[in-house]
Amino acid sequence: MAQAKPRVKVPKKASKDEVIAIKTLISHKMESGQRKDKEGNVIPRQIINKFTCEFNGKMVFGCDLEPAVSANPYLEFNVRVPESGTFKFSWVDDDGSVYTKESKITVE
Amino acid sequence: MKWARTFSGKSICAGVATAALLSSAMIAQAEDAEFPKVGDTILTTRVAPPEGHPLSEVISGLEYRTSETKDLQLDDFNNPGFLLVDEAEEAWSTVDGAAGKSCESCHGDASESMKGVRAAMPKWNEAAGRPFTLENQINACRTERMEADAWKWESNAMLGMTAYVGLQSRGMPVDVDVSGPMKPWFERGKELYYTRVGQLDMSCSNCHEDNYGNYIRADKLSQGQSNGFPTYRFKWQKMGSLHRRFKGCMENIRATAFKRGSDEFVALETYLAWRGTGLTDETPAVRN
Numbered sequence: 289m290a291q292a293k294p295r296v297k298v299p300k301k302a303s304k305d306e307v308i309a310i311k312t313l314i315s316h317k318m319e320s321g322q323r324k325d326k327e328g329n330v331i332p333r334q335i336i337n338k339f340t341c342e343f344n345g346k347m348v349f350g351c352d353l354e355p356a357v358s359a360n361p362y363l364e365f366n367v368r369v370p371e372s373g374t375f376k377f378s379w380v381d382d383d384g385s386v387y388t389k390e391s392k393i394t395v396e
Numbered sequence: 397m398k399w400a401r402t403f404s405g406k407s408i409c410a411g412v413a414t415a416a417l418l419s420s421a422m423i424a425q426a427e428d429a430e431f432p433k434v435g436d437t438i439l440t441t442r443v444a445p446p447e448g449h450p451l452s453e454v455i456s457g458l459e460y461r462t463s464e465t466k467d468l469q470l471d472d473f474n475n476p477g478f479l480l481v482d483e484a485e486e487a488w489s490t491v492d493g494a495a496g497k498s499c500e501s502c503h504g505d506a507s508e509s510m511k512g513v514r515a516a517m518p519k520w521n522e523a524a525g526r527p528f529t530l531e532n533q534i535n536a537c538r539t540e541r542m543e544a545d546a547w548k549w550e551s552n553a554m555l556g557m558t559a560y561v562g563l564q565s566r567g568m569p570v571d572v573d574v575s576g577p578m579k580p581w582f583e584r585g586k587e588l589y590y591t592r593v594g595q596l597d598m599s600c601s602n603c604h605e606d607n608y609g610n611y612i613r614a615d616k617l618s619q620g621q622s623n624g625f626p627t628y629r630f631k632w633q634k635m636g637s638l639h640r641r642f643k644g645c646m647e648n649i650r651a652t653a654f655k656r657g658s659d660e661f662v663a664l665e666t667y668l669a670w671r672g673t674g675l676t677d678e679t680p681a682v683r684n
Contacts, residue, residue, distance in 0.1 A: 358630070
């Protein structure tokens with residue numbers, strides 16, 4: 289899945305200590321490992337097994353994803369922002385590749 | 397059918413704004429209905445049918461979905477269909493083929509040139525002597541003008557591009573021309589719609605005309621309108637074309653399905669587009 293593409297929505301501006309909603313979406317087939325192909329062979333599992341969100345280098349949100357999660361996983365969560373900085377989002381694939389995306393936020 | 401008129405967290409005052417946009421025949425409808433909105437675009441999900449239509453009201457499939465599904469469609473970020481639309485937006489200006497052209501070389505800005513295109517499809521193509529669906533038209537452009545390889549009907553590239561072109565017509569009413577040379581295709585489509593086939597001996601109309609709004613197992617039957625295609629469908633876990641949906645329906649009634657892009661399906665698409673006259677294009681819609 290070289291073409292996994294993340295989409296992230298973070299507000300550009302926020303006031304100090306405001307709780308903001310962050311939305312993320314990534315294109316991924318999330319092959320569960322439970323299915324078989326036409327010849328009856330098991331299609332190997334390939335999912336995104338981990339998601340993390342770091343703010344200025346410190347992890348603020350993370351979760352493990354399991355095979356039951358549907359394709360193109362969508363995650364939404366809330367974060368309190370004490371200062372301006374950069375969010376770094378990482379999705380970890382079963383095959384070892386990590387898809388990342390960054391977005392900046394300004395606190396006034 | 398009160399359940400269909402409530403939209404969680406999306407209620408809007410559609411009266412004045414919608415009435416201004418719609419023709420006078422539709423005003424009576426618009427005044428008592430609250431239509432869903434995506435961004436600033438109002439989606440007309442209920443409309444009075446054209447003359448000779450078998451239904452008393454034309455209703456979009458969106459009305460039959462749960463509020464969670466509606467919420468996904470009514471937010472362009474959450475809508476998973478936009479993953480492919482984003483890719484197609486890039487492909488629009490990417491040169492491909494021997495002629496060294498991209499879509500943009502001829503058509504320029506898609507948001508200008510492709511406005512209303514999807515809403516009028518399928519459309520008669522004089523050169524080919526048959527109706528063209530959006531897929532046919534894109535592949536004709538690719539092979540004849542770009543001298544590139546044709547895309548497969550159900551490929552991600554094709555689904556993305558039909559959705560991207562369709563998106564430019566979002567909020568515009570479906571209005572296909574079924575007169576002249578389109579007439580025999582329209583009639584053929586109508587015939588197919590009402591012909592019982594398969595081991596279950598059912599026609600399209602048995603579910604989508606006689607029983608819309610009723611449950612079929614755990615799912616609610618819609619009128620089977622085509623205004624949201626290509627659609628992101630949860631069952632498929634991806635975007636799919638209208639002809640894939642046709643095929644699925646035919647397999648459900650244990651009939652031998654026609655092929656994607658076949659004359660039968662193009663005729664059915666033509667007839668179905670007419671059945672949805674007045675509904676707004678919702679591409680890329682989200683269904684379950």
